[in-house]
Amino acid sequence: MTRHLELRAGAYHDSVALMQVSQTVAAEPGVVAALVAMATDLNLDLLGNLGFDPPAGAGPNDLLVAVHADEPEALQRALTTVDAALAERPSAAHGGFDSEAQPRTVGSAAARSGATIAVISTPGPYAFVEAMDALEHGLSVMVFSDNVPLAHEIRLKQEASRRGLLVMGPDCGTAVINGAGLGFANVVRPGPVGVVAASGTGAQQVMCLIDDAGVGVSHCLGVGGRDLSAPVGGAATIAALDLLAADPSTEIIVVISKPPAPDVADAVRAKAAVAAKPVVFALLGLGQPDLTAAAHSVVTAAGGRWRPPRSWPAPMTRLGAYGRVTGLFSGGTLCDEAMVIASAALGPIRSNVALRPDWQLGGDLHADGHVMIDFGDDELTRGRPHPMIDGSQRIERLLAEAEEPGSRVVLLDVVLGHGAHPDPVSDLAPAISRARERAQARGADLAVVVSLIGTTDDPQGLERQANALAAAGASVHLSNAEAARTAVGLVQAGS
Amino acid sequence: MNAARSRARLLDEAPRAVTAGVELLTESLLAQAVPVTSVDWRPPWPGTEASLMRVMADPRRSAANDRAVERMLASTAELVDVRPAHAALGLEPGRFLHAGPPLTWDEASGPMRGALIGAILFEGLSDSPSEAERMLADGRGITLEPCHHHGAVGPMAGVLSPSMWVFELRDEANDATAWCSLNEGLGKVLRYGAYSPEVIERLHWMSDVLGPVLHAAVRAHGRLDIKGIVAQMVQMGDEGHNRNRAGTLMLLRELLPHLVAGTAASSQTADVARFIAGNDHFFLNLVMPAAKLQTSAAADIPGSTVVTTMARNGTEFGIQVSGTGQQWFTAPAETPAGLYLAGYGPEDANPDIGDSAITETMGLGGFAMAAAPAIVRFVGGSVPDALSTSRLMYEITLAENPAYAFPILDFRGAPTGIDVTRVARTGILPQINTGMAGRVAGTGQVGAGLVKPPQACFTAALSALADLAAPPA
Structure with missing residues (x-):
C-alpha cells in the first residue's frame, strides 16, 4: 500500500472539473482511492475520511492531490493521469504580444465582451459578489449556483429591479433565451410560449411536452425555487412577466412554480392580469394538476392540437x-x-x-x-x-x-x-x-x-x-x- | 442605463454570455455557438468572504466609485510655481515631512534616518551627523509628519525640510494643490539616505540656484501643463516611475527659452540646464504631484472602494482608501526584487520606501509597463511580460484613463482606480516599479526593481469598508 499527498498552491480548478479528474484517477487499476480537489473545509473532511492527515495551511486556493494505491507503480501511473487530466483543462494564457489573459472577474469580462447575460456557477457563497458585479455592468444574471444565502438573493433581486435587469436563480438550472439553452436545457422549437419557471426540471418537462405536441417556445426564464416565497416576494417572476409581456414573439405565458406565498400570489396574479396575454399557471404539488395536464392547457391555449405524449x-x-x-x-x-x-x-x-x-x-x-x-x-x-x-x-x-x-x-x-x-x-x-x-x-x-x-x-x-x-x-x-x-x-x- | 431598455435587451438579441464557474456550462454554450467570455474565476483571499459580501452589497458603492472615477479622470495638473517649502507648505523650522505612513524615529529604517540626518545638516540645525542623530532620537523641537498629510509627495525617503524648494501644481477641475521636492539625481542623494558633504552641498545649490532659477522660468512661461507632458511621455517609452527620460526632455524644452531669457548669470543657467538634462528622473517629481492631484480627487467619498494612496516609509507600506478617508492601512513593507548596482546585493537592500507608488496609484509606473518596453530588462522581464503586467492591472481597476493611452495596447487608457474589492477577489496585487535604497544610513541607491504591497493592507481596508457599509436600503 502506498500513499501520496501533495498541496499545489494557487492552482485553482472548478469543482465539477476536479470531480471528473478524481473519478478518472480513481478508475485507474491499482488505485484504492483518489481525491483531486481544492482544499476547502468539505474536501479536507473527505481527505480525512480517506485516511490522510490534512496538510497544515491548506486553503481553498490550493489544489489537493491525494492518491492511495496498492503498489508504487500504480501510484506513479495515477499521478501521471492526474497531471494529464489537469493539463487538459484550459489555463490562463500569458505571454505573447497579442494574447490577453482571461478576465478574472465577471465585471472585467463584461467590459470586454458586450455580453447580454452572465451565467454564474461558482460555489454558492461566492456567487453574490460575481452576480452583483454582473448587474453593475448592465448584465442580467443566471445564478446556477446553489447554497446561495437568502439575504444575498434578496439583495441581488433588489439591485436588478433598480437597474431594470433580471436575476434568474439562485439554483436556476434551466433557461432558454432566443433558442439558446443556458444550464440544463432541451432544444425546443421556436414558438409563442414564454415560460417563467421556479423549477428547472418542471420547466424542462413542460417545454418538452409542448414541443412534442408541435408548439414552440419563445423564451424560458428561470427565477429560482425561492422566488415566490414571502421574503423574496416574486421579484424575478414579476420582472420575467414584464419581459415576456413586452416581448413580441411571446403570445402566451406559463408560470411554473410551487404554489406561491399568499401575498406573492396576489402580486403575481395582478401582474399577469395586466400582461395583455394569456397567463397559464402550472402549480406544482399535492392537489394540483400534473405537469402533463399543465402542458395540455398550454398547448390548447396556444391554439395547438394536444396529443398524448409519446x-x-x-x-x-x-x-x-x-x-x-x-x-x-x-x-x-x-x-x-x-x-x-x-x-x-x-x-x-x-x-x-x-x-x-x-x-x-x-x-x-x-x-x-x-x-x-x-x-x-x-x-x-x-x-x-x-x-x-x-x-x-x-x-x-x-x-x-x-x-x-x-x-x-x-x-x-x-x-x-x-x-x-x-x-x-x-x-x-x-x-x-x-x-x-x-x-x-x-x-x-x-x-x-x-x-x-x-x-x-x-x-x-x-x-x-x-x-x-x-x-x-x-x-x-x-x-x-x-x-x-x-x-x-x-x-x-x-x- | 435606461432600465426598460437594458432589460429588454436580454430578449431582443441572441444571447452573448459571460460565464464564471463550472466549465461544463461554458462548453454547453459554445456547443450552441453562443459567444462566451469565460472568467478565470478563483475564490477570493481566504477570510475576506464576509467583508466582500458586505461591501459588494453596500448600496452606496457603485455610485461612489463612479464619482471617484469621474473626478480622477477630470483631474488636471499644471505647474504654477517653484518655491521654498516654508512658503508653500508653511513648514516651520524643526518640522520635517517624510514619505509613507506616519512613523517615529525609533521605527525609521536606515535610509529614512540618513535622509533625516541630512535634512538637519542641510537646515544648519547641526553640523555633525552624530549630533543630528541625537537630536532626532531625542525628538525635542522636531516634528515628523507624512508628506501625504500636507498634500505633498516625496520619492524614496521623501524628506522635505523648510528650506527645500518644491514644485507647486494645481488641479483646477477639482480645486486642489499638490507639492513635491526637486529631484536631486541618482547615486549618493538624500532621498536614498545619503548625507555626505557632497549631498548637502548639492541641496544648498538646489535651494540657492536651481529653485530660484526654475521659479523665474516657470513664472515667465506661465502655467505649464504637466498632464499634457505625462500624456506624451507614456507614448515615448516612459512609464513615469522608473523611466522619466522623455518627460524630463519635454520639460526642459518648455523651460529652456525662459531659462536663457532669465536674469541669472549664464553660468548658473548653464548649470541648471546641465543638471536637468543630466538627470533622467528629474520629471519624476512632477509626475508624482500630478498623480497626487488625480488620486486625492477620489478621496473621502463615502462608500467608495478606490485606493487613493499607496506609500512606503521604509518600514511599513500604507494605503488609504476613498471610503475610509485619511485612515492608513499598514503592514511591514516588502523588499523589492530586481537588479543591483555593482558591489551591492539583496542583503544590502532596505525594505520598500517612498511616496513614488503614487504613480502606480494613478495608473502609471508598474501599471504602465506596456508603455515602457525599453526598461523591461532593467526590472527583470521580457516585453510580453510588460504587456501582460499592464493587462493584469485592468483586472483590479475600475476605469481606463484616455488621457494616458498606451500605443502598444491599441491606445488603451491607463488602468485607473484600484478597487479594493477587485484586489481581494482576484488576489492580484498592484505592481510597483521602484528604486532600492541601501539599508544602512548614508549608503544611497543600491538598485531598482519590482515590488508589491502587502496583502494585509488590502484585507484591513476591506474590513474597515465592511464596517462602514450602509445596510441595504
Missing part, C-alpha cells in the same frame, strides 16, 4: 408480482410529481425529499415500502457531480434494487438536452439489462419505467435514447406523470 412500451409482458416501487430521480420536481401521483394510489412514499415529514427517509436511503430518491438534492450532490451529468450513483442503486427480495418496479428519469450527460444510455441501458438479468436469475422480475425528458432535436438523440432504453427492457414515457402512473399500475396489478 411512449415506447417495454418489449416484454410484465407479469411480476411487483410489491413495491423505487424511484431514482435526478430532477427534484419530477421526483415530487411522481410522489404526488404514487402516494395518492399507494399510500406513504419514503423519500429524502418527502412530501410529509413522517415519510422522511434516513441517511442510508433505504426503507421498507415504496421509496423515491432525488439524487439531485443538495445533500446528495455535495462533493459529487449532479446525476444529470454523471449517473453512476443511480446505477449503483439500480443494481442493488435487483438484489432485493421479490419483484419490484424501478422508476427512473432520464433528462436530455444541453448540459446533461452526452449519452446517458451508454451507461444506463447496460445497467438496466444487467439489473433485470440479476433479478431474473433469482426468479424475480424488475420492471423498469423511464420518464425521458427530451426533444427530437436534443443532441443526445431522443429516438436513439428511447429505443436503447426499451431494448434494455424498460418502458419509456415522455410524460413523467404517465411514467409514474405506469409504475403505480404495475404495482397495483401485481398485488
Whole structure:
C-alpha cells in the first residue's frame, strides 16, 4: 500500500472539473482511492475520511492531490493521469504580444465582451459578489449556483429591479433565451410560449411536452425555487412577466412554480392580469394538476392540437408480482410529481425529499415500502457531480434494487438536452439489462419505467435514447406523470 | 442605463454570455455557438468572504466609485510655481515631512534616518551627523509628519525640510494643490539616505540656484501643463516611475527659452540646464504631484472602494482608501526584487520606501509597463511580460484613463482606480516599479526593481469598508 499527498498552491480548478479528474484517477487499476480537489473545509473532511492527515495551511486556493494505491507503480501511473487530466483543462494564457489573459472577474469580462447575460456557477457563497458585479455592468444574471444565502438573493433581486435587469436563480438550472439553452436545457422549437419557471426540471418537462405536441417556445426564464416565497416576494417572476409581456414573439405565458406565498400570489396574479396575454399557471404539488395536464392547457391555449405524449412500451409482458416501487430521480420536481401521483394510489412514499415529514427517509436511503430518491438534492450532490451529468450513483442503486427480495418496479428519469450527460444510455441501458438479468436469475422480475425528458432535436438523440432504453427492457414515457402512473399500475396489478 | 431598455435587451438579441464557474456550462454554450467570455474565476483571499459580501452589497458603492472615477479622470495638473517649502507648505523650522505612513524615529529604517540626518545638516540645525542623530532620537523641537498629510509627495525617503524648494501644481477641475521636492539625481542623494558633504552641498545649490532659477522660468512661461507632458511621455517609452527620460526632455524644452531669457548669470543657467538634462528622473517629481492631484480627487467619498494612496516609509507600506478617508492601512513593507548596482546585493537592500507608488496609484509606473518596453530588462522581464503586467492591472481597476493611452495596447487608457474589492477577489496585487535604497544610513541607491504591497493592507481596508457599509436600503 502506498500513499501520496501533495498541496499545489494557487492552482485553482472548478469543482465539477476536479470531480471528473478524481473519478478518472480513481478508475485507474491499482488505485484504492483518489481525491483531486481544492482544499476547502468539505474536501479536507473527505481527505480525512480517506485516511490522510490534512496538510497544515491548506486553503481553498490550493489544489489537493491525494492518491492511495496498492503498489508504487500504480501510484506513479495515477499521478501521471492526474497531471494529464489537469493539463487538459484550459489555463490562463500569458505571454505573447497579442494574447490577453482571461478576465478574472465577471465585471472585467463584461467590459470586454458586450455580453447580454452572465451565467454564474461558482460555489454558492461566492456567487453574490460575481452576480452583483454582473448587474453593475448592465448584465442580467443566471445564478446556477446553489447554497446561495437568502439575504444575498434578496439583495441581488433588489439591485436588478433598480437597474431594470433580471436575476434568474439562485439554483436556476434551466433557461432558454432566443433558442439558446443556458444550464440544463432541451432544444425546443421556436414558438409563442414564454415560460417563467421556479423549477428547472418542471420547466424542462413542460417545454418538452409542448414541443412534442408541435408548439414552440419563445423564451424560458428561470427565477429560482425561492422566488415566490414571502421574503423574496416574486421579484424575478414579476420582472420575467414584464419581459415576456413586452416581448413580441411571446403570445402566451406559463408560470411554473410551487404554489406561491399568499401575498406573492396576489402580486403575481395582478401582474399577469395586466400582461395583455394569456397567463397559464402550472402549480406544482399535492392537489394540483400534473405537469402533463399543465402542458395540455398550454398547448390548447396556444391554439395547438394536444396529443398524448409519446411512449415506447417495454418489449416484454410484465407479469411480476411487483410489491413495491423505487424511484431514482435526478430532477427534484419530477421526483415530487411522481410522489404526488404514487402516494395518492399507494399510500406513504419514503423519500429524502418527502412530501410529509413522517415519510422522511434516513441517511442510508433505504426503507421498507415504496421509496423515491432525488439524487439531485443538495445533500446528495455535495462533493459529487449532479446525476444529470454523471449517473453512476443511480446505477449503483439500480443494481442493488435487483438484489432485493421479490419483484419490484424501478422508476427512473432520464433528462436530455444541453448540459446533461452526452449519452446517458451508454451507461444506463447496460445497467438496466444487467439489473433485470440479476433479478431474473433469482426468479424475480424488475420492471423498469423511464420518464425521458427530451426533444427530437436534443443532441443526445431522443429516438436513439428511447429505443436503447426499451431494448434494455424498460418502458419509456415522455410524460413523467404517465411514467409514474405506469409504475403505480404495475404495482397495483401485481398485488 | 435606461432600465426598460437594458432589460429588454436580454430578449431582443441572441444571447452573448459571460460565464464564471463550472466549465461544463461554458462548453454547453459554445456547443450552441453562443459567444462566451469565460472568467478565470478563483475564490477570493481566504477570510475576506464576509467583508466582500458586505461591501459588494453596500448600496452606496457603485455610485461612489463612479464619482471617484469621474473626478480622477477630470483631474488636471499644471505647474504654477517653484518655491521654498516654508512658503508653500508653511513648514516651520524643526518640522520635517517624510514619505509613507506616519512613523517615529525609533521605527525609521536606515535610509529614512540618513535622509533625516541630512535634512538637519542641510537646515544648519547641526553640523555633525552624530549630533543630528541625537537630536532626532531625542525628538525635542522636531516634528515628523507624512508628506501625504500636507498634500505633498516625496520619492524614496521623501524628506522635505523648510528650506527645500518644491514644485507647486494645481488641479483646477477639482480645486486642489499638490507639492513635491526637486529631484536631486541618482547615486549618493538624500532621498536614498545619503548625507555626505557632497549631498548637502548639492541641496544648498538646489535651494540657492536651481529653485530660484526654475521659479523665474516657470513664472515667465506661465502655467505649464504637466498632464499634457505625462500624456506624451507614456507614448515615448516612459512609464513615469522608473523611466522619466522623455518627460524630463519635454520639460526642459518648455523651460529652456525662459531659462536663457532669465536674469541669472549664464553660468548658473548653464548649470541648471546641465543638471536637468543630466538627470533622467528629474520629471519624476512632477509626475508624482500630478498623480497626487488625480488620486486625492477620489478621496473621502463615502462608500467608495478606490485606493487613493499607496506609500512606503521604509518600514511599513500604507494605503488609504476613498471610503475610509485619511485612515492608513499598514503592514511591514516588502523588499523589492530586481537588479543591483555593482558591489551591492539583496542583503544590502532596505525594505520598500517612498511616496513614488503614487504613480502606480494613478495608473502609471508598474501599471504602465506596456508603455515602457525599453526598461523591461532593467526590472527583470521580457516585453510580453510588460504587456501582460499592464493587462493584469485592468483586472483590479475600475476605469481606463484616455488621457494616458498606451500605443502598444491599441491606445488603451491607463488602468485607473484600484478597487479594493477587485484586489481581494482576484488576489492580484498592484505592481510597483521602484528604486532600492541601501539599508544602512548614508549608503544611497543600491538598485531598482519590482515590488508589491502587502496583502494585509488590502484585507484591513476591506474590513474597515465592511464596517462602514450602509445596510441595504
